[in-house]
Amino acid sequence: QSALTQPPSASGSPGQSVTISCTGTSSDVGGYNYVSWYQQHPGKAPKLMIYEVTKRPSGVPDRFSGSKSDNTASLTVSGLQAEDEADYYCSSYAGSNIVVFGGGTKLTVL
């Protein structure tokens, strides 16, 4: 199982929207609706932001949204705020009771 592919970096100005992609295969992202997104600030544990492709845990702002098309999942952050600057990781169930993660994307708020 290979890691999911994410762009190393993304950026946007406050108030703008930014989308981060997560590309896998039909054996993981494309095959299951168990794609999750995590936000990680330096020195902190990852925080679940999106699960099952589009669902938001309680407490996560609705500025964060998820979607999926074929083998690519996406995380969109609307109305960027300074505190959104962090690393973002995607993960997907890959069948056979295995999980794969993306390599991570560093989001910079300009």
Added chain:
Amino acid sequence: QVQLQESGPGLVKPSETLSLTCTVSGYSISSGYYWGWIRQPPGKGLEWIGSIYHTGNTYYNPSLKSRVTISVDTSKNHFSLKLSSVTAADTAVYYCARDALFMSGGNSWGQGTLVTVSS
């Protein structure tokens, strides 16, 4: 509200076995969910190590399977990780997590613990 806390040695010698325990509070492991371990080498991304169900069924990352053992003790409400024959490449922050297979709405992580492999 569930809380997870990793514990174990912060320094392990090469070729030895890394052992960590995740103590769960605020939720009974026996109530459900897959419980697991994820690691993050310094400055790098996340890697899923494996998961266990409260019944004891285990699932491992194929790349680590030969060296990993995850076990659960429902009486103590904790689960454990053993990684054998460690090298410097196993130096990482190790996180334990709930809902660590489908990573869905029950997903919750511990704060992580740094384990360094060095002589």
